[in-house]
Amino acid sequence: MNIYVLVKRTFDTEEKIVLNGGVIQEDGAEFIINPYDEYAIEEAIQIRDAQGGEVTVVTIGGEDAEKQLRTALAMGADKAVLINAEEDVEDLDQFSVAYILAEYLKDKEADLIIAGNVAIDGGSGQVGPRVAELLDINYVTTITDLDIDGDTVKLVRDVEGDSEVIESSLPLLVTAQQGLNEPRYPSLPGIMKAKKKPLEELELDDLDIDEDDVEAKTETVEIFLPAQKEAGRVLQGELQDQVKELVQLLHSEAKVI
Template sequence: MRVYVCVKHVPDTAANIKVVGGSGFDESVKFIVNPYDEYAIGEASKLVKAEGGEVVIVTLGKASAMTTVRAALAIGGDRGILIKTDKQFVESDETALILAKAIEEDGGADMIFAGKQAADSEGMQTCYRLAANLGMPVATEVIGFSYADGKAIVEREIGGGEREVIEMTAPCVVGATKGLNEVKYPKLPDIMKAKKKPVNEMDAGSLKVDALGLVELVSLEQVPERSNAKMLEGSVTEAVDTLVKLLRDEAKVLD
């Protein structure tokens, strides 16, 4: 099987984000493999181990995203594709067209995994658009996966104490989230080996996709943290009595 994993190069989730130029951010922060994509890489590796074949990491990002391709290959994967763009944000529709084209030109997928969302722009829709472009079924927020006889069975938490079990005909797109597997952090030999794995680099422009430009980022604004918390002093009983009074009368969030 040829299994692709779409991986995004995103700022560390603990990094401070500084908005610059009204709709961009200062990129001088640490970048990592999008956290949800780690579960996707883990599941792709398990599938290929069971069925045979190869795992291909596909990343659309700036040239600096090579670090993320290598980091992803250290977690799992046989080779990589880095599609380079100068844009800081590429909207989901265009991303999905580019990924679909790159995957098709590389040989086509028997299965595609990705994280259910990116930790930076949180669009939550690239999996769906990618699947539509390739005529594949899709399910995201997946916490359980199995594969047999050309069918994937996935599970997703749907709230209210319930879980959906979905059957999809392969090839399909699976959007992974936490709970799907335990992320195995790479050891030094994995990291060394990953440096030698082949990575095919290309420019996004060479794929010649026609994006419609469906979502325009008009502005990005910093959200200030709350400050000046009211600290409630006194004995435990005094503190909680004051708290209940404040929640009822001042904040008006309790009846």
């Protein structure tokens, strides 16, 4: 089984995010593997261990993304590919990222491609389906279970809390949803082995991609943090008085009754 996992380096949204001039400050921010991509890596490793084959993790990013690729290798992936687009282009959007990934994947004869359902930073959930469309292969999103028997694949996908059971066939692209598995932590021997595993670095030129081919179709106009919530108000006094005041406030201030 020839498996590719699409991995995005994201900043950790659990940490404090600082904006400066509408741009997220990378200095001091924590960077991680997009959590949905951890499910994708774990699933790929489990399938390879059960059925044989190879797991390659691929990312588009700068040199810094090597750290996240090494983590994926330490989890158990066999090979990593860093497509360094930063040198050639400044602005990439979902169209550009999917185009580059599809150009890389088009002659790889992948049986299965696993992406995350959504990136926790950009959050568009577009890249997986776009790549599948460009490669002209089947795709199923937000999967929570996957069972491969020959060329047939049975999948369960999460539909807003309900489950949908789908049958498809290889080659296939799926996007991983929470609940698909429990991603492992890299072990110490895994971390040692990862240092020697192959990590290939490519540039757009190596993929015969011209800057114009990947020109972003969209422009981010503004990024802003949500408005700070006002502090809550605690009513004082006798319970009956508090209830009266509450009703009055709901009527006159909140205007909900």
